[in-house]
Amino acid sequence: MxxxxxxxxxxxxxxxxxxxxxxxxxxxxxxxxxxxxxxxxxxxxxxxxxxxxxxxxxxxxxxxxxxxxxxxxxxxxxxxxxxxxxxxxxxxxxxxxxxxxxxxxxxxxxxxxxxxxxxxxxxxxxxxxxxxFSLALSESCSYNAYSQFIECDDEQIKLTKNEILFMDLLAHHHNRTLTYQEIEDAIWPYEGMSQDAIRSLVRGLRKKVPEGTIKNISGVGYKLNIHEA
Incomplete structure (x- = not known):
């Protein structure tokens, strides 16, 4: 032990x-x-x-x-x-x-x-x-890929199924930018990903995380910004 x-x-x-x-x-x-x-x-x-x-x-x-x-x-x-x-x-x-x-x-x-x-x-x-699996998003917020919650000031923020898939993807590859193709393959493997679908997903998720957490790399994909203590 x-x-x-x-x-x-x-x-x-x-x-x-x-x-x-x-x-x-x-x-x-x-x-x-x-x-x-x-x-x-x-x-x-x-x-x-x-x-x-x-x-x-x-x-x-x-x-x-x-x-x-x-x-x-x-x-x-x-x-x-x-x-x-x-x-x-x-x-x-x-x-x-x-x-x-x-x-x-x-x-x-x-x-x-x-x-x-x-x-x-x-x-x-x-x-x-x-x-x-805990990643700091700000001084008071973190995402835990084990429990699949965002926690801010001891309050747990629940995510939708697709938001969890997206955050897990960003969290496990936080050292690099995820391409649109990788995101599509993980979240919409059968029906394909429309631009409106990814924008809607990111827009909803950004309301639940600190400002600047999810960064769009134009023409490439998205990256998770980790807070450095």
Whole structure:
């Protein structure tokens, strides 16, 4: 495990059983930068919104708001946070509901330190992978090719399907200009690309990114301008 990176991360542990939560938090405090705790899903959402943890470990069966519904809500707003579900349930319906939530792990209780460390290790690797794909568009805005969101001042800006294809293309080839032909082949491989279609796509996307992010190279194509710190 990348222990050094884990020491820089914030973990939220969600569990309604006080003794279980206390023991887990005590252990996690030894290996993480900061450990937050919540006793139910509603409290966890408030803490997530305020503190933005890097990893969430949650039980399913809790009062007020269960772990799956809590995770579903958080995942709709945040694609980057790593989520580990810990539960006594082995029912297939629970497993199928959990799959759609892009979890790191679905841990069946009792949870040993070995199981937990393995799940945390996988979380760390995913966080490292995500960071590799993050490109700064300005001091306060970035595009992450992993989560496929533009984030400005902690607000995630959703993109259309074609905008994602275009931004991914620009992001993965940000060191050079993409030709019109490359753009057409990637976004309109069958119907072909009209000048109106590309202009409309770029016009809509420019409203969502900082000014000057997408540069048109006349007669050639488009290039992504990366912000240099």
């Amino acid at each position: 990348q222990k050094k990176l884990l020491k820089d991360l914030r973990i939220l542990y969600v569990e309604d059983e006080e003794d279980v939560r206390r023991n887990a938090v005590e252990y996690l405090n030894r290996i993480a930068k900061e450990v937050l705790e919540a006793k139910d899903g509603k409290e966890a959402i408030a803490i997530w919104r305020d503190k933005k943890p890097d990893i969430i470990i949650t039980d399913i069966n809790m009062p007020k708001l269960n772990g799956l519904d809590m995770t579903r809500y958080i995942r709709s707003k945040d694609q980057d946070v790593q989520i580990i579900i810990a539960t006594a349930y082995t029912d297939t319906d629970y497993l199928m509901n959990a799959v759609e939530l892009n979890l790191v792990k679905y841990l069946v209780k009792p949870i040993t330190k070995e199981k937990l460390l393995d799940a945390l290790s996988q979380s760390v690797e995913k966080i490292r992978d995500i960071s590799k």
